[in-house]
Amino acid sequence: MIEIRGLHKSFGTRAVLAGIDLAVGQGESLCVIGQSGMGKSVLLKCILGLEAPDAGQVLWQGRPLDQATRPAFMARFGMLFQGAALFDSLSVWQNVAFRLRQRMPDHKARPIALEKMARVGLGPETADLMPAQLSGGMAKRAGLARAIADDPEVIFFDEPTTGLDPIRAARINALIRSIVTETGATAITITHDMDSVRAIGDRVMLLQDGRLAWEGPVAAMEGAAPLAGFLGHDPAGQG
Numbered sequence: 221m222i223e224i225r226g227l228h229k230s231f232g233t234r235a236v237l238a239g240i241d242l243a244v245g246q247g248e249s250l251c252v253i254g255q256s257g258m259g260k261s262v263l264l265k266c267i268l269g270l271e272a273p274d275a276g277q278v279l280w281q282g283r284p285l286d287q288a289t290r291p292a293f294m295a296r297f298g299m300l301f302q303g304a305a306l307f308d309s310l311s312v313w314q315n316v317a318f319r320l321r322q323r324m325p326d327h328k329a330r331p332i333a334l335e336k337m338a339r340v341g342l343g344p345e346t347a348d349l350m351p352a353q354l355s356g357g358m359a360k361r362a363g364l365a366r367a368i369a370d371d372p373e374v375i376f377f378d379e380p381t382t383g384l385d386p387i388r389a390a391r392i393n394a395l396i397r398s399i400v401t402e403t404g405a406t407a408i409t410i411t412h413d414m415d416s417v418r419a420i421g422d423r424v425m426l427l428q429d430g431r432l433a434w435e436g437p438v439a440a441m442e443g444a445a446p447l448a449g450f451l452g453h454d455p456a457g458q459g
């Protein structure tokens with residue numbers, strides 16, 4: 221369970237986050253949407269401790285995340301970065317096993333990496349390829365395998381379909397949903413893509429002018445007036 225209480229973050233005179241409260245339950249899949257520049261990335265950075273909020277708290281399992289509690293949280297989270305963000309100098313399996321290799325020898329890490337790769341549709345023939353040899357869809361799958369390699373309790377998906385054509389995007393969305401359901405992980409997805417929201421989310425939040433302008437179950441969003449600008453909108457045209 222992740223909770224955010226009264227989160228404020230300004231840059232100069234601009235209040236990017238002006239009092240955000242939210243809670244994501246264990247096993248829940250939350251999608252955060254918002255126009256470009258509305259603070260989705262800043263929110264994610266505050267949760268991860270990459271930006272220090274001006275006020276407010278982030279709690280994990282009821283405890284505020286601080287210097288003492290953050291390492292345990294960081295060990296239990298996985299992330300799919302926008303654009304996959306693979307390490308160019310590491311092979312696919314080494315990317316997938318990046319965290320595992322910090323605490324186990326390669327002969328133990330590699331089979332786990334191959335198992336996670338299989339889960340996302342990457343066969344063993346891709347294990348020793350370098351990221352530059354992968355298509356966009358394969359790179360995204362490798363990034364997804366890395367995100368789940370250490371069986372995280374919490375997974376962040378940052379714009380998971382960016383750069384993919386609609387067919388590949390739909391496949392990645394379906395894969396993410398099945399993995400989230402199967403693992404019981406808590407998922408937070410930041411996206412412009414309403415097809416991702418429909419496919420991945422249980423609940424959706426609209427971030428606007430530093431506040432949560434709308435929140436509800438994905439099933440209720442089609443009739444929600446504040447979301448009218450997003451529904452049926454082509455996400456490729458934004459941000």
Ligand SMILES: Nc1ncnc2c1ncn2[C@@H]1O[C@H](COP(=O)(O)OP(=O)(O)OP(=O)(O)O)[C@@H](O)[C@H]1O
Binds near residue numbers: 254255
């Ligand atoms: N380190 C920083 N210093 C100054 N301003 C910042 C900093 N980080 C973010 N901002 C500003 O905060 C606002 C929100 O940025 P953020 O990256 O969170 O938007 P976003 O909703 O993720 O946008 P996008 O969908 O385009 O990625 C922007 O106006 C941005 O310029």
